[in-house]
Amino acid sequence: MASSSSSSSDIGVILNELTCPVCFELYKEPVGLPCGHSFCRLCLEKSWENREADAGYVCPNCREVFPQKPKLMKNMIIANLIENVKLKKGKFGLEVRDTEHGDVNVKEGMKSGGSECYCELCNGEAAKSCVPCEIICCAKHLKPHQQRGHKLVDPGVKIEDLRCIEHGKPIQPYCKDDGSLMCVTCTGGQHRDHDVVALEIAHAELKDVLAAKYPHVSQSMESVASQLRHVQEEEAQAENSSRNAEDSLEEKRRLVCQLVNESVDLMKSEINKRKMEKLSLLGKQREKLEQQMEDLRQGKSTMDAAFQDLEAISFLHVWFIINGSKDLLKRLETMSDFKSMKRTPLPVLDFSKEEKNLDELITLNKNFLEKIQKGPVEHPEKVELDQNNLRRLYGRSPSLDPNSAHREIKISGDLRTATRTRPGIQYPEHPDRFDVCPQVVSRDCFSSGRHYWEVDVRSSSSWEIGICLNSMGRKGAESGLGGNPESWCLEKYNNEFSAWHNKQRTDLSVPGDHERFGFFLDCEAGELTCFGDSRVLHVFRGNFMDPVKPAIWVWDDDDSVHFVHLVK
Known part of the structure; x- marks a missing residue:
């Protein structure tokens, strides 16, 4: 029983070798090409008839081009083997198809970029393109290429794009150092000492990188x-x-x-x-x-x-x-x-x-x-810098953004108070969160108009208060207020006051111990006016038409800074 099964398998292998790769039938008048591949004479001639005249004579299997039409000689060995198989076709209970060819309609597949793709060996719908052989095949004619382990791509892909520009060979490895695709020959040249991996490995690694970055992009x-x-x-x-x-x-x-x-x-x-x-x-x-x-x-x-x-x-x-x-x-x-009458x-x-x-x-x-x-009746062009008027006309009550808070900054339930606490809070990861500087920004974002808010600092001995562009980075020490071109702030440290922007310090004289500081932002005028006890302490100038946010830095443990709720 096992011997019969083995014999059947051997006969099946023999039949595959005696099958024309174009029509998938037993060879009918088999002829050979100089490259060593054999086909039915009619299948081969029909294949050449459907190609352009200047394309030469191409082997349908290996795609070798012959400038002159090869002389087609009948392969007597294959023809004799086929006759023997036909004589013994019933010995193992095998059914061997031996249909007449008739007209074989071999249609050349359209090159990539066309609206349709056809198998280059028949009129069937194209399934894949074989990169090494540069041929478009239907599912039926694709099997020999799959069995040989050839690289297959979708029919619409340009095969010439998958070949090395320098050597013309199929692209297989990927150079991590240069980030370039190459062929096997390239590995022995300028990429000799580079980190080269298979294209499939590079593809998998890229998917892993994208998968790791996906949550960040989603957030x-x-x-x-x-x-x-x-x-x-x-x-x-x-x-x-x-x-x-x-x-x-x-x-x-x-x-x-x-x-x-x-x-x-x-x-x-x-x-x-x-x-x-x-x-x-x-x-x-x-x-x-x-x-x-x-x-x-x-x-x-x-x-x-x-x-x-x-x-x-x-x-x-x-x-x-x-x-x-x-x-x-x-x-x-x-x-x-x-007499004349008297008329009154x-x-x-x-x-x-x-x-x-x-x-x-x-x-x-x-x-x-x-x-x-x-100018607008309620918004004159020139505003008298009186804090009572500013509160009445432009008063704002910013709320803090928990997604931006450093792990050592605790946010109150009403989102108005920031408190320095250690060892810290296990906030979830967020792209807006400060990772080094103990800071937090507001949810409110201003890019036009006039806005005034006040900050209560009675519960803090050292702090930085100001604004930053919404686009300012949140990671690293360079994200500190006043330490970059995207932020402006007042600072109190060791009872000394100063104004900071882009690492440039301006010392301020602030007599007394103020409980509140006010900030008036005029986006169109490009000015941030800082008040202390009804006095103008400093005026920052910049491009405040880009979105900016109020921001707070708390220096010492258990200190708190509070956004005041202003009622117009």
Whole structure:
């Protein structure tokens, strides 16, 4: 039984050797190439027909190129072996396929970079590319390359990129010293004494390095995401605040317009009322004068008629007429005694008082607009450096960031007090945590506007207080406040005060024992003003448009420094 199984296995090996590597069938008219590889004549010729004319004649197996078409001679040994196998095919119960070839459609695979890849030996879908043989194969034609242990890559990979530029051989080792890929020949040249490992080992080591750095990158992403959320929240607050302010101003404009309209309408109504009263009085005077004018006109007409009659008669006749016309004389006497009526002039319409009130309202609005054009009403360009005003206008209450605290800095529950403690606290690892300097920064990050905060130092004899760029390093001694270009601070040490920036010290005269120190940050002006007991102690100047954070260093054990809660 075992012998039969062994014989079957041997026959299987023989059949594999008698199989054309192109069609995977028993050779049909086997022919050999100078390189030693054999193929069916039809398979080989079809393979060459599908290649470009200037590509030469290539062995489908080893990819050796023959400039001239080789003379194809029938391999009689292989042909005789195949005939013998066919005669004995039933001896071990084996089924040997012997189908006719017919037309073999050998399609050249597309080079890397194309939209599709095909097996270079058949029309099947490409599975892998063999680097040593530089051939694209389907899963069926890939087996011989797998059995020989050839390096296989995805069909889309450029095989020429996987060869040594200098020697043209497949890339296998990796030089750690130079960080470069190379072939076996390179190891005997300039890389002779270098640390060279297999490409697979370098790949595994790189994965380990990336896996070790992944948590750090994830934590950094969380930190940046947190800061991004704060910025987005501030943006949303700014949008809401601006929208609410605009709505309030629109309401005030509506009220002001309504007030102006009502005032103007009221004044117009009063003007019209006074006009009607004066016109009524003037109309009565006009009617009375017109009646008097009519009476005088009639009297004059009567007198003219009487004069004409007197001219036509004698004096005696006139006398009789006069005595007989007493009514006429009396009437003429009355007319001769007519006097002009006394007319009291009405006062001129005067609205100067109302116009003055309206002018005052217009002037008030003009002054208000001029103030707005010069600068925000609540945020003048030049701020009087009075701490009471600074608290009211720009007061802030920073909170400490536990993720930045050194292991010897304990943070209070309200996130406002930093206390030096030893042997220390086992904080979790974090990229923002100081590892050498006993410091902590705030969660608050400023990059625009004006901000004022105060620090209570009654419980600390030595400290450093100031600001640092959010980008300042957190590792090593160089991360200490004032000891680098990214930080600015006041320092109290051995009862001496000084200002520090980029390792440059400025001695300060600070009389008395102050309990609080104030800090006013004007980002646009690029100034950090430090106060002590309502006095300006020092002014730092720098680029504070980059995000900065308030920061604290506590020197002595059990000492505490506290951010004061400022209520506007």
